Amino acid sequence: MIVCINRLKQFGIFSDFNGTKIQKFGRYNLVYGWNGTGKSTLSNLFSCFELRSMVPRFSTGQFSVVLEDGSTITESTLHSSQLNIHVFNQRFVHENIDWDKSVKSILLIAKEKIDDLQKLEKLKSELQSKKKAHDDKQSDIKKQREALEKFLTNAAKKMKLGGREN
Numbered sequence: 183m184i185v186c187i188n189r190l191k192q193f194g195i196f197s198d199f200n201g202t203k204i205q206k207f208g209r210y211n212l213v214y215g216w217n218g219t220g221k222s223t224l225s226n227l228f229s230c231f232e233l234r235s236m237v238p239r240f241s242t243g244q245f246s247v248v249l250e251d252g253s254t255i256t257e258s259t260l261h262s263s264q265l266n267i268h269v270f271n272q273r274f275v276h277e278n279i280d281w282d283k284s285v286k287s288i289l290l291i292a293k294e295k296i297d298d299l300q301k302l303e304k305l306k307s308e309l310q311s312k313k314k315a316h317d318d319k320q321s322d323i324k325k326q327r328e329a330l331e332k333f334l335t336n337a338a339k340k341m342k343l344g345g346r347e348n
Contacts, residue, residue: 183209183250184265187227193243194223225271230260232267 186206190196195218213221226237227245236243236257246256255263
């Protein structure tokens with residue numbers, strides 16, 4: 183668990199932030215404030231822990247956070263972080279919520295679920311196309327069967343009449 187942010191440098195609105203004057207974090211934290219005060223920047227910092235890499239927008243930023251066991255994580259040790267953090271922010275919404283494909287008020291929130299839905303839609307389309315091709319073949323078979331029956335009926339009539347036509 184993150185206890186405090188020691189340093190944020192060239193990270194969004196934080197050009198050179200020293201976290202000595204802020205309250206320590208708890209298990210759950212609510213971050214609020216006026217527009218432009220760094221809420222989204224902090225959510226992007228926490229997203230770095232979730233992704234185990236720097237978010238592209240802050241790729242040159244630097245940070246140092248202290249964990250409850252006293253260890254420190256920086257941008258250079260981020261890849262080996264074992265923090266289990268999930269951030270619900272604009273990046274999460276953009277990457278994981280497909281508003282166009284929501285089904286009857288069911289919102290698909292996982293990228294895997296969105297991919298599964300897209301595969302399902304593709305399979306439904308393929309199935310519909312194959313059903314149409316099947317129906318067309320069935321129609322052709324019916325026409326050929328009717329033509330064969332007509333031919334056989336006419337042939338039987340000719341045989342009955344001894345080859346004479348009516």
